[in-house]
Amino acid sequence: MVRNAGRGRSYEFDGMRPLAMAPATLGHNDIARNIREVIRSRLPGEAGVKTYGPRQPIETVGGALREPDAFVASSWHGRTSVTIPAPIVVFELLSPAEEDRRRDGDGKVAEYMSVPTILRYVVVESECRAVRVFWRKHGEGEWRRETLDSAGPLRLPEFDITLDFSDIYEGVEFD
Numbered sequence: 497m498v499r500n501a502g503r504g505r506s507y508e509f510d511g512m513r514p515l516a517m518a519p520a521t522l523g524h525n526d527i528a529r530n531i532r533e534v535i536r537s538r539l540p541g542e543a544g545v546k547t548y549g550p551r552q553p554i555e556t557v558g559g560a561l562r563e564p565d566a567f568v569a570s571s572w573h574g575r576t577s578v579t580i581p582a583p584i585v586v587f588e589l590l591s592p593a594e595e596d597r598r599r600d601g602d603g604k605v606a607e608y609m610s611v612p613t614i615l616r617y618v619v620v621e622s623e624c625r626a627v628r629v630f631w632r633k634h635g636e637g638e639w640r641r642e643t644l645d646s647a648g649p650l651r652l653p654e655f656d657i658t659l660d661f662s663d664i665y666e667g668v669e670f671d
Contacts, residue, residue, distance in 0.1 A: 523668045524589050524622040528565035531587050534663045539655055545570045548580050555579045557610035565589045584654055585616040592623055605630055609639055615654055625661050
């Protein structure tokens with residue numbers, strides 16, 4: 497995301513031009529932080545497996561730079577690297593703005609599918625307790641889709657981690 501300090505706007509680069517992003521709500525940020533912190537605390541102790549987000553980009557198709565709200569990568573990168581290589585699990589939270597819902601939801605699926613290391617793309621609602629998961633097994637090209645309602649849980653078999661919805665939505669109240 498490129499920041500415009502004078503106006504407080506955030507942008508993602510779609511490979512051709514910057515796209516303005518809607519400001520994140522406090523609930524959106526709380527959910528994203530919950531996901532990063534819970535996963536970080538449960539990751540295996542292997543060197544190189546870390547959580548990232550939200551201001552660390554990954555490169556997708558056509559040179560697009562996307563900054564998911566949270567992601568897990570198993571890769572080494574230098575201190576001066578701009579992008580994080582080899583993301584494995586990617587989380588995007590939907591904001592209430594309709595244009596962001598299209599862009600962050602199904603609109604980005606094809607982009608993330610183009611990255612061979614991504615095995616799971618998780619779209620998390622920020623206005624209710626619901627999750628959509630797109631996944632494939634290592635070495636497969638075919639993606640599957642699963643929708644979880646408020647019952648959960650969300651399984652990340654790539655790291656033998658399960659997130660209950662109470663973990664994801666801790667401290668977030670819905671109307």
